[in-house]
Amino acid sequence: MFICRTCVRYANDVKVAQVAEIVSLADGVGRLVRDGDTVALEGFTHLIPHAAGREIIRQGRRDLTLVRMTPDIVYDQLIGAGCARKLVFSWGGNPGVGSLHRFRDAVQNGWPAPLEIEEHSHAGMANRYVAGASGLPFGVLRGYSGTDLPEHTDTIKQITCPFTGEQLAAVPALNPDVSIIHAQRADRRGNVQIWGLVGVQKEAVLAARRSLVTVEEVVDDLEPVPGQMMLPSWAVTYVAEAPHGAHPSYAQGYYDRDNDYYKEWDSIGRKRDSFEAWVRDTVFGGEVSGK
């Protein structure tokens, strides 16, 4: 994933007066995510869009370039289910528990398919989203110097300050085809409200060509909340209601992190057959998402 075209006039394809349409989760994912797309699911520990991730598996998308700073369980699931061709990331683990076994199996053994990786640091990934959201082709940071990352990642270059001559790192903008995030609430016009840890979600949405925001609930009016971050309706493509859609991560004000699930995932994800049973029973079985 490395999109940085001078011919792209604008970061978004949106037209005058377009506001977010409220759709079902299945429709939102169905209309936005296409085979071969570059897709970012963001949410830094908080508000991870798990329901949307399962919906992508259910719809059988393939050859995706998955972008995410912290590919944790949500991407372990997508990788294990064979949706991904490539992963752009900075930290891939099961936080507080250990490894992601599906991710490891793909990188070490090519199962169920080889997984190309493009590896950055958090600071690099964050600045790639910032550049993408800003309509700039690249971002600048003090980073990577002396590490082995630039040797293996060709999206890390040097740039010289035109005033001081100092050398810094440059990284290309990230402009996913689709970004998906989860938020606490939206109103009926599609304005989105998030509070608590806001991570890199605003940048991921603004950097993307199209976006889907899943929410705990759609309400008539968005009461102001301290620490809120607002995304106006016209900056979002679709909004879909997906209650409990961040589980096993948490939604501040709605439910807590399910720490047991993270531990449980270690055993589900460890073996190919237990993972496949999980896909069959949980993703394609009864109770799933966005009900």
Added chain:
Amino acid sequence: MFICRTCVRYANDVKVAQVAEIVSLADGVGRLVRDGDTVALEGFTHLIPHAAGREIIRQGRRDLTLVRMTPDIVYDQLIGAGCARKLVFSWGGNPGVGSLHRFRDAVQNGWPAPLEIEEHSHAGMANRYVAGASGLPFGVLRGYSGTDLPEHTDTIKQITCPFTGEQLAAVPALNPDVSIIHAQRADRRGNVQIWGLVGVQKEAVLAARRSLVTVEEVVDDLEPVPGQMMLPSWAVTYVAEAPHGAHPSYAQGYYDRDNDYYKEWDSIGRKRDSFEAWVRDTVFGGEVSGK
């Protein structure tokens, strides 16, 4: 003003465990602002640190390089009083009223002293503060292309994207010796709370070597407020109580903009003698600041 030294290890001089000390306005200005310093007073329409500006006049500072996106009345006063040698800015007017007569008199007639100017656009200035706050020597933007500004402002250069070859504008970081802002509240530990329009205040403080935050009041506990922006005590050098310290601009939740004063300033500032009378009576006279 153009500070961009590779030898500066860190943006701030602060030491481990230093937290903001609460001092009087006179002490805060007296300890921080020295003749010849580069000083930024920020506040975009809202929360303009007028009381601090008058205190700088009162203390007779000279040869300052004044930095501010919108040098409105507060800098018209400092320029007219002869404190400034240079102005770094992007828009100098009396908002909603017209011209700044002291600024014009200095630029057009060199009164009371010649005023060197370094002129940018808002986008350029904002990115210079962002670079300063980020510990980077420069910022990148799509800006200035085709305008006559780069011909007269040597702190605008071109930079080439190392990935696409595209040409963009580069501007050097702003790292004022002192930044001064006004906020609604601080607690007794020096943590600062601002809400409403937050402008470029956080960036101005974080970009500076030393900083002073004047506040409407110091309170025991900072109740969370929707839309708040917090500056932790350890990111600020001094906090000074200066009630009504943003007048004639406004402090959301405390008092409104005094639109009549902006109009009145047009006649005070228009003539040298009416301005000098204002300095004598208002700045050095009785009722001044911080009460």
Added chain:
Amino acid sequence: MTTPQQQPRAEWTPGYTSDEMMSIAAARALSDGTRCFVGIGLPSTAANVARRTHAPDLVLIYESGTLGSKPDVLPSSIGDGILAETADAVIGVPEVFNYWLQPGRIDVGFLGAAQLDRFGNINTTVIGDDYADPAVRLPGAGGAPEIAASCREVFVVVRQSRRSFVEQVDFVTSVGHGRGRGDRERLGLRGAGPTLVITDLGIFRPDPDTRELVLSQLHPGVDVEQVREATGWELTVADDLSTTDAPTAAELSTLRTLKEASS
């Protein structure tokens, strides 16, 4: 000029001033739902009239950091409290420029001008040939250069005279169409530039071939000769020159109520 006439503000008569016609013509140019970056003064007045007449879902963006402000009075600055209190989102100034303006998310940049030239270039910096020793020092650029560069299109609203409408601006603060067609592309400016200039006499649009501003519409009671006299270059008039509809009673009443409330 006989019409428009100066009228006492509070009377809702068919009479109206040329400034009122200008504000109302500018308001009409904003279609509903448009995301509009609003300068203070005439642009802000027009945008707020539009929002209270035909364009209730107009999205007003002010450089002070408000997205979707819905003020019930005319703000006296681009950062009045009412703009923040009624906004869908309040953000910092760097974010306005970097995340919202620069990537081309704003449909219309609505600007004023001290000087405007034949190709829609704007000067708000200095009058006179010598930047170092100007005849008149103006406020400077503010947000305008990047608004003019990055909005999908730009509307300019300005009172017209030989002083304000010049062959070539003394200083290019914000690029319109440079010296003609192809210049914006050459400079890497991604929006379409000024597509509409609304004055107190009429409306100008850039010629599709040359990008010169051409008189395309006269306000009621104004004739071409008056416009020619107030234009500092050899005026071109569109073949299909039309006349602006006079303000409706509703438009006038909205404009005057807003003005009253803010004075």
Added chain:
Amino acid sequence: MTTPQQQPRAEWTPGYTSDEMMSIAAARALSDGTRCFVGIGLPSTAANVARRTHAPDLVLIYESGTLGSKPDVLPSSIGDGILAETADAVIGVPEVFNYWLQPGRIDVGFLGAAQLDRFGNINTTVIGDDYADPAVRLPGAGGAPEIAASCREVFVVVRQSRRSFVEQVDFVTSVGHGRGRGDRERLGLRGAGPTLVITDLGIFRPDPDTRELVLSQLHPGVDVEQVREATGWELTVADDLSTTDAPTAAELSTLRTLKEASS
């Protein structure tokens, strides 16, 4: 090893585990008021013990966007709700790295490591010589490379073994002292790098001349031979080798209470 022994958690006996000694030694290294960038796991445990014992004004910064978190239980991730709810300020992830870490505002970066080498370089990326076909794929960099570059100093806390303490890391994820003195300066890294490495056996500090990690302190009951066996390079021992004070009852009780509450 005879001491430290494994103890049932809820008993406040003088016995303690080597892991407990490590966490408490790490906690002691944080002086009050320090601004500390905290990784999850051992560093977070140690930082929270410090805040509840000798350093009540320790400023905890988590990369998820919290400045000054004051959790009353051990967080199970770097982004638990309790960290945001108790923070002095909650900010976005880009701001953490750009405004707070990069300019050198953080005193201590507190990191873990899968592999650590003689010069304090850290590997959390791959085990094995071939990046494209690794023996073990680790989680990757996260925030560590820039934490190691930009904090004024870095403390590393890691369980020590020949597998984790190696002559040279398989992959440099985060630079410690490179291949010796002067390397950080040459690379433009502005912080001092690892000044302290705390393990379950003792404490290492870089030699001022060579920057090689030198054993400077043994935990109670550990001898130099044990450390040598668990070190993958030829161990240098400081002339003034000292012994860590055993955990106090208060320290142990704080650590165990925190652990209990979070399990």
